[in-house]
Amino acid sequence: MFSEFARAIVEKLSNVNLTTLGLLLLTALGSAVIAYWRTAEHKSLRDFFDFAFPQEVILHPSARADAMFWITKRAMMPFLLIPAGVTFVVAVGYGTREAIGWLLNIHAPLLGGRAGPVTIVIFTATMLVAYDISYYLYHVAQHRFPFLWELHKVHHSAEVMVGITKDRVHPLDDLMNRMWDGVIPGICFGIWSLIALDPVEVAIFGINVYVIRNILMMDFVRHTHLKISFGPLNNIILCPHWHQVHHSIDPRHYDKNFGLLFSFWDRLFGTQFVPEPDEDLKFGLVDRDVRDYQSLFGLYILPLKKMARHVMRLFHRRPNVVAQPQDSSPS
DSSP states (O other), X not given: OHHHHHHHHHHHHOOOSHHHHHHHHHHHHHHHHHHHHHHOSSOOHHHHHHHHSOHHXXXXXXXXXXXXXXXXXXXXXXXXXXXXXXXHHXXXXXXXXXXXXXXXXXXXXXXXXXXXXXXXXXXXXXXXXXXXXXXXXHHHHHHHOHHHHHHHHHHHTOSSOOSGGGGOOOHHHHHHXXXXXXXXXXXXXXXXXXXXXXXXXXXXXXXXXXXXXXXXXXXXXXXXXXOOOOGGGGGTBOOHHHHHHHTXXXXXXXXXXXXXXXXXXXXXXXXXXXXXXXXXXXXXXOSTTGGGGSSHHHXXXXXXXXXXXXXXXXXXXXXXXXXXXXXXXXX
């Protein structure tokens, strides 16, 4: 039973393939063309490449750090992050199903057989919402708690954004995020496994809904200099330009626009900031040692050292209780 449950989870999390990569790159190219066509006065192929790949961005030390970090992190991903994330989601989901099944005396899916079209649509919607609110809550925690912020600063230390900046995330931060993602979505999937046998997400033209989500949220594009807006859809889907505000060092933009796919979480919890359509942004950290994060040592080791300091401070803050001598004089 557990092995079948684990297989279903693995299939749902393993949706990155050549089709996905091709669609993401095509989305990035289309976004560059749209942004160039909207802003350029004199259009030419040479100007387009200068616009899409500006030298001051591509050759920036932060961009070189992104490239080195991306290569080294990809080498360790299959051995650390994916197995740990899958294991935790499986454990939470399976535990949820077994616990609720035992409490309610449910031994078989309530609907039985294969899930119908209506069930599939509702299941897909609830799982997308579960993943999105899970990401939002963890992202807010990363900015609220100094211990988590030291790891998340790796992502915010990028002084220019070049697409693969989206993967500028410390491995420990990535691991903790994946484990946290197992809680709300894991519980949600565990509940659904009691309702329908082998619930599956909606596929659009044969493409998994999570791939469609990645395309809609434009994770690659929103970590570039391209100011892409979705117009009226910005009220539902977080556009790249609104996410770029989240990386801005302007004090007005601090702790704003935490969302992943949906923008309404920020509006609901009061963390939304709507930039001007062509508002220029400067990225990075305001820390004095921001340049220390533009090397592999700074991206991998420095955050761990700073986290250790926070742990040490917690121990040092414990008050030393000194026993006061009792007054033995007669009253």
